[in-house]
Amino acid sequence: MRNQFYTYIVTNKRHGTLYIGVTNNIERRAWEHKLGLGSKFTRKYKLRRLVWFEEFPTVFAAIETEKRLKNWHRQWKINLIERSNPEWHDLLLISFGRDPETSSG
Numbered sequence: 001m002r003n004q005f006y007t008y009i010v011t012n013k014r015h016g017t018l019y020i021g022v023t024n025n026i027e028r029r030a031w032e033h034k035l036g037l038g039s040k041f042t043r044k045y046k047l048r049r050l051v052w053f054e055e056f057p058t059v060f061a062a063i064e065t066e067k068r069l070k071n072w073h074r075q076w077k078i079n080l081i082e083r084s085n086p087e088w089h090d091l092l093l094i095s096f097g098r099d100p101e102t103s104s105g
Contacts, residue, residue, distance in 0.1 A: 007064035008053035014088040030092040
């Protein structure tokens with residue numbers, strides 16, 4: 001089994017508060033955010049919508065991208081999201097085909 005690492009962005013709504021993170025399991029981590037089990041920051045602002053992610057072969061590449069994105073201007077982050085997800089859909093639902101509101105897991 002190959003290692004996979006991801007840099008991702010979650011939000012509470014279109015053009016809302018943004019959070020950038022790294023994980024080795026994007027589906028699990030998106031579910032954690034969806035269920036309010038993320039960091040204190042993501043819980044406080046109800047950041048539960050996965051709007052962007054990218055896969056990397058190493059944790060170092062994912063962390064490097066996370067750090068780079070965190071230094072970007074807000075508009076650059078919005079542009080990044082809108083290039084691949086112009087409607088700001090929840091990619092947990094689209095990419096993994098499960099709705100946490102109706103799925104039993």
